[in-house]
Amino acid sequence: MQVASELVDAIGQHHSKANKADTRIVSLVPSITELLCELGLARLIVGRTGFCIHPAQIVQEIPKIGGTKDVNIEKIRKMAPTHLIVNIDENEKPTVDALAEFIPHVIVTHPITPADNLNLYHLLGHIFQVEKAAEKLIHEFEEAGKDLPDVSVIKFERVLYCIWQDPWMTVSQDTYISNMLGMIAWKTWAPKDATSRYPVFHWNDQMAQEIDRILLSTEPYRFNESHVDALERQTGKPVQLVDGEMLSWYGSRAIAGMRYLTTLVNT
Template sequence: MQPRAVDAAGVAHEMGSANTRIVSLVPSITELLFALGLDRQIVGRTGFCVHPHNQVRQVRKVGGTKSVNVDAIRALRPTHLIVNIDENERDTVEQLRAFVPHIVVTHPQTPQDNLSLYALLGAIFDREQEARRLSEALEIRLHEAAAQAFPKQNVLYLIWREPWMTVARDTYIAAMLRLVNWQTLPDVQGGATGEARYPVLDFDHAPWLAGVDRILLSSEPYRFTQAHCDALKRDPRLAGKRIELIDGELVSWYGVRAVEGIGYLMQRAAAS
């Protein structure tokens, strides 16, 4: 019997067969599955799974990450479903569990967690060599970041407007930013304190705002533009703060994108 790999829910999975059929409900992991060379086994993905562009167009859409079309997935007869604790609804996953034999739960919370993510999927889908290559590339990036002394910056990372929303410090995004010594404000731990992992903020009632050095407007999930950036620069409450756009995919997408994302953040921090 093949050794079993344990996912984020503590479930052990044996290696799939040559007839494996995968549906991914996680955009960044869909990209990772293609990077592992699983093109022929991927039969379903969400409408937000847009990378790699050319390959995903050949894969049937099954709704969104939270608005999943259960019947569409059923029709695809998947053997494996890839989900994420933050991105997919538990109730939906439980519905799918009734007819999908293997549900693989993921939950990377730091850049380093990608190493175990690569290993998990490599073991389940018989792509261990490809997974090792990705791990080696990521470890190089992590060592490069750790070897540099980046000046500390307190940052407000905005992911939404109306209402304004940011990230707690126990999110993957905040962990990525810490690699270049960018510390997120407010200083809250969503999971540990019961507060939201993606808290709503009011510029008029945020005493910690005075300590923010730069404000980063993410390109996703809300697509901030230069117009939003310029509007905030005119806001007297934010006078003297550096306000700029940032590529949300490179900061928030785990999987294969983490390798490029760390390099991107290192360049941004070095140019500060």
């Protein structure tokens, strides 16, 4: 797998290397906060969201600035950050635009496939001058990929991946989650008329005929075994509780996520 040589983010912005002596980072993305810590940059993070919970012992020392969509702009302003890291799916554009008025460097991320993590490692590793740590993650990612089962011998399944209840919501096929599951020949189901990347759906007999397995994610909605039992009785389909962090968190978590995929195939 190849990575881009230039430091270009998800919306085509070119970035230069930061001056580590005065770098101050605010991360509005939980998986990116974890990645920054894995790269050895925790000391440069001056603000994170309340959803940035990994690695727990490290992030508890970093001040919270709100949620991913409802940040405290004035609190961030007082932190005088030099860099802001956001994600297209997870953060609101008006909020990012407001922060960009006083934060010099805004790095926009948007991994759609597992392979996009390679450019993410490279981008952040080179901007913040931790190239060796980034190369280590790239190597670990590639090694984890080699251990994935051969999709040509895995039974193809159409799966319904549930992320929310009341209303019921799933993921479209152009999402990171869907592409992660595609690595083990599981294709996600979504309503044919869906226009959202995270569409609402309604249970019906036709839908049940189109899916082989139902997956209930542990996040963002906290599905548990009681939901599994109830849905199995309701649908008659195999229902499985899956670790949402392993399947939706990109960054350094993607390496463990690929190993987790193997356990799903064998379940």
